[in-house]
Amino acid sequence: MRLLFPLIFFSLLDTCYSYFIEIDAHAEECFFDVVKAHTKMGITFEVVEGGFYDIDVLIYDPDQRPIHSGVRESNGKYTFAATNEGAYTYCFSNKMSTMTPKVIKFSVDIMEPTLPGIDGGSTSLDAMIQELSKGLTVVKHEQEYMEVRERIHRMINDNTNSRVVWWSFFEAVILFLVTLGQIYYLKRFFEVR
Numbered sequence: 001m002r003l004l005f006p007l008i009f010f011s012l013l014d015t016c017y018s019y020f021i022e023i024d025a026h027a028e029e030c031f032f033d034v035v036k037a038h039t040k041m042g043i044t045f046e047v048v049e050g051g052f053y054d055i056d057v058l059i060y061d062p063d064q065r066p067i068h069s070g071v072r073e074s075n076g077k078y079t080f081a082a083t084n085e086g087a088y089t090y091c092f093s094n095k096m097s098t099m100t101p102k103v104i105k106f107s108v109d110i111m112e113p114t115l116p117g118i119d120g121g122s123t124s125l126d127a128m129i130q131e132l133s134k135g136l137t138v139v140k141h142e143q144e145y146m147e148v149r150e151r152i153h154r155m156i157n158d159n160t161n162s163r164v165v166w167w168s169f170f171e172a173v174i175l176f177l178v179t180l181g182q183i184y185y186l187k188r189f190f191e192v193r
Contacts (some may be wrong), residue, residue, distance in 0.1 A: 018046070018107035018144060023055070023094040025101060030091040035110055037085040042109040044141055045092070046075035046148050049155065050102035056093035062086025072096065075145075079109075105148050109137060 023029050035041055047053040050193060054072040060082050061067055082088065094102050111134075 003177075020103060020105050020107070021092070023102050023104060025097040025099050026095050028091055028093040028095060030089055031108075032087040032088050032089045033108060033110060035082040035085065037082055038061055039082045039110075040079060040111040041082055041088060042077065042079040042111070043090055044109075044145075045076045045104055045106035045107065046145065048103040048105050048148055048151060051100035053102075053152075054096075055102055055104060056096065057128070058089075058091040058093065060089040062088065064089070107141065107144065129133055 021029060033041070043059065045055075045057065047055050052072075053074045055074075057068065057070040057073055057076060057078075058066060059068040059078060059080075061082075063086075067080055067088075068078050090108075090168055092106070
């Protein structure tokens, strides 16, 4: 009985993949997942670095009909029910960028349909396990989101810090040169001719 609960719990966990990819300027990267009919699928993405932190997002069903089309988005979350069985395609396009590559973090959740219990309906334990699984997935995504935001803000802080250090160094050099110039000028001013 002790092994039954973890076995059921881990067998009901949703399939979730998370990736970091780099998309060059004027490029488009497409991915696909084969999904069963009546399955919920979720795509979460965020531009981590590059340019104005924007990317075009396209999601297609197995018949290549567009499900979602987003232009110049910096992050997003799209969840939809798969109506047909087949390969769903999601593309990230950086064609609008002239020279800046973008780094994107995205994750794909494929949530299996609820499993019926032995008596034909879901048992309360199964329902609780599935609810807990969904809650853990939400927490995991929130942590990944916070990690990406922390990474972006750390890069901004490091960049600002390096600029302040270089500006301070430049000011010190200028101050030293001005001091030498004033000493030379005052020394020449009080010379006896």
